[in-house]
Amino acid sequence: MSMNNVLRNTQIMRYLFSLLLLSALCFNQAQATTSLLTLNQATIKEGEALKVYVAVNHAKTVLLTDVYLSVKLPDGTRVYYVKHISGVIPTDQKTPFVTSWLVHPLEKTQLLDIMVPPGLIHGNYLWEVQIVKAGSQPDNSENIITTATTLLKHNDISYFHISESDKGTMGDFSPPISALTPSFSFTSGASDGSFGIPFELPGNEQIAANILTAGDIDDNLNYTDFKNYITRQLEKNNSLTQNQTPLPTFATEDRVKIKVLDSNGVGLANAQIEFSTIASQKTLLKSYTGSDGTFYLFPLFDGINEKQLKLNISTNENESFAVDIDLAQLTIERELTITANTLTSKLPAQLDLMFIIDTTGSMGDELDYLTAELKNIVTVISDKYSQLAIRYGLVVYRDIGDEYIVHSSAFTQSVDEMEKLLQKQRASGGGDYPEAMEQGLEQAISAPWHTGNTARVAFLVADAPPHDENLLPMLTLSHTAREKGVHIYSLAASGVADTAEYLMRSISVLTHSRYLFLTDDSGVGNSHAIPTVPCYQITKLNASIIRAIESELAGQRIEEASTGIIKEVGSQQDGQCSSN
Structure with missing residues (x-):
């Protein structure tokens, strides 16, 4: 050499x-x-x-x-x-x-x-x-x-x-x-x-849970601030160029908070309610109370123009209670308490839990962490509430032209099957910013949800809105969710901007749920937008989701222990900001 x-x-x-x-x-x-x-x-x-x-x-x-x-x-x-x-x-x-x-x-x-x-x-x-x-x-x-x-x-x-x-x-x-x-x-x-x-x-089976951090806001408990937020967003949208698609709107001013109590003064959980005309008894709306007995009526959004209505309330035991109500007699607070003194409340005996997840490429910075958190949540809930009949569902969506638009997995009682479904998810595709969110939500709402005294809970996890032409159809899907009593908790990932936040918060308000948002405190993922909410507490994401589910099962709001609060912005008491 x-x-x-x-x-x-x-x-x-x-x-x-x-x-x-x-x-x-x-x-x-x-x-x-x-x-x-x-x-x-x-x-x-x-x-x-x-x-x-x-x-x-x-x-x-x-x-x-x-x-x-x-x-x-x-x-x-x-x-x-x-x-x-x-x-x-x-x-x-x-x-x-x-x-x-x-x-x-x-x-x-x-x-x-x-x-x-x-x-x-x-x-x-x-x-x-x-x-x-x-x-x-x-x-x-x-x-x-x-x-x-x-x-x-x-x-x-x-x-x-x-x-x-x-x-x-x-x-x-x-x-x-x-x-x-x-x-x-x-x-x-x-x-x-x-x-x-x-x-x-x-894969994400080796990513530990309890990493991601999040805040949340119940806009129905802070409704004045929510109405102001909607007004600001619509004004901002209207001032943009003519090429900008208008945001879909719904009447926020006419909301009525109806609290249904049983014979013991306890909120009547997941009772079926039916609004009809007094004269012809024509059905105008069917829905369910929440587990705490609360129902938010949006007359114009629900297509109800009459002021005098008959409200029929029924339970799983085929017991019913009827009362006439007059919306014209409401005070400025627009709240109505009804005591169904012949009925007795029982907490939910069933839980339908579904996750609706955007799996496009833009979710790649957080998806593995999210699925690891959700797997942990499924395990915690199944172990803690073994006496309940729990079903799990998963809908993942991308966009037109991707490998798939929507993949839907039917409800299953198997924890192992659900965890495997979550484990298989990977982020890919997308391309442009908007995604096929409305198709994913439609598949989820169309699932065979249990009726009766069941906690029906869905989490919509996304970082982008639907395409402009699907903004209104997306909001309209809330009608079906309301009729089925499905509560849609929105979870905003990194990348969420004005349109996505507006739509996700509106859907959560209409379906009696909260708006959750990931924060930068975990250090995972891209930068997260600062939420436009008056107050919030930052906790671990899995703790926040578990609290939301447990609140649905307990019939009352469950708060985070002081030791679990990472940071607090503003001040609140039982979910209500001090300014409300």
């Missing part, structure tokens, strides 16, 4: 065993994480196996990232590899191989094992492993962990070398995640002579 080759191989070995993958990480204070990339040998030729290993030092924090794997061919073409249910597939689209990967401390681990096939065009094959902030594109060189090149020469000798100029640094990842011990590996390469890279990374 010539002296030049000796020097060259010595230099290659030095580079191979001294590459530094450095991440600058900011959480409270800068904390460095370093990784070392090594190979099984310094030189390689066609027909031999190339193995790449990585080790990560004792990092102080965990990074939530997307991983991009690609190869630049000698003709300049770049091929990306994507993990798919059927295996690893190549694509010319800039697509992450895996999303929401947790970079963490680990011993030397085999990253990939490929056989260099014969017959390849000789030249430079530039392999790139790019790890970027979850949800971002790999265009910024500061987000690249490392770049490695593979050179196949005409004499069948190929050098896999990494130069100092190939090293990169990552930007600010910031998610404060701890106590996680995922593992990952690449397995053997493809046998078809291609650069296939079978790849295994941890």
Whole structure:
């Protein structure tokens, strides 16, 4: 071997065993994480196996990232590899191989094992492993962990070398995640002579629950502020360009709060109520009281123009109570209390719990965390309320042109089945900002919900509104939800802006529910919009959702213990802000 080759191989070995993958990480204070990339040998030729290993030092924090794997061919073409249910597939689209990967401390681990096939065009094959902030594109060189090149020469000798100029640094990842011990590996390469890279990374079953943080507001308890919010949003919308689609509206001024009590003065839980005309007894609206006996009537939205009405109240025991009411005689508070002294309230014996989730690509920064939280919630509720008949449902949606628009899973009593359904969800598709939210909600509301004394609870998890032409149909779906007694709790993820917030809060008001919103306090995901609500408490998300469900089951609002409050904005008492 010539002296030049000796020097060259010595230099290659030095580079191979001294590459530094450095991440600058900011959480409270800068904390460095370093990784070392090594190979099984310094030189390689066609027909031999190339193995790449990585080790990560004792990092102080965990990074939530997307991983991009690609190869630049000698003709300049770049091929990306994507993990798919059927295996690893190549694509010319800039697509992450895996999303929401947790970079963490680990011993030397085999990253990939490929056989260099014969017959390849000789030249430079530039392999790139790019790890970027979850949800971002790999265009910024500061987000690249490392770049490695593979050179196949005409004499069948190929050098896999990494130069100092190939090293990169990552930007600010910031998610404060701890106590996680995922593992990952690449397995053997493809046998078809291609650069296939079978790849295994941890799914969200290894992401701990109790990470995400959220606030919530019950706009029905803070109705004056809600009406003012609606007015401001409509004025803002009207002042925009003529190309802007008007926001759908509903009459907020005529809301009537009706409280139905039983013979003991307790709220009559989930009683069926029917409004009809007094003279002809024509049915105008059927719905249910909440578990606390409250029903919010929106006469104009509900299509009720009459002032004098007959209200019939019935329970599962086929007992009924009827009373005439006159809306024209209401005071300025527009509240009405009815004591059905022949009826007795019972708390719900059944729970129908459904999750409606946007699974488009923009949800990639938080979806794995959300599904991990929801899995935990299902487990907690099923264990704590084992005496109840509980059914779980899941609807996921994307947008027109995606792999699917809506996937709907029927109600199941199996906790394991529900957890597996949540586990399988991945964020992809979307493209533009609006999504097919109205189609997802329509599927959910059309599900076979239980009737009678059942807590019917849905959580709509999204970061974007429907397309403009579907804003009004989306709001109109609240009619069916009201008739079935389905309470839709909206949960806003990162990316929610004015239109989505307006629509999600309106639907929650019309279906007697709360508006929940993720916050930046967890450090997970992209930035979250500051909510336009007068007061809120920030707690763990799973605690907030569990409290909402338990309130539906208990017939009264359940508050967070002071030890569980991370931060409080404004002041409140039993969910009512001090300004109301």
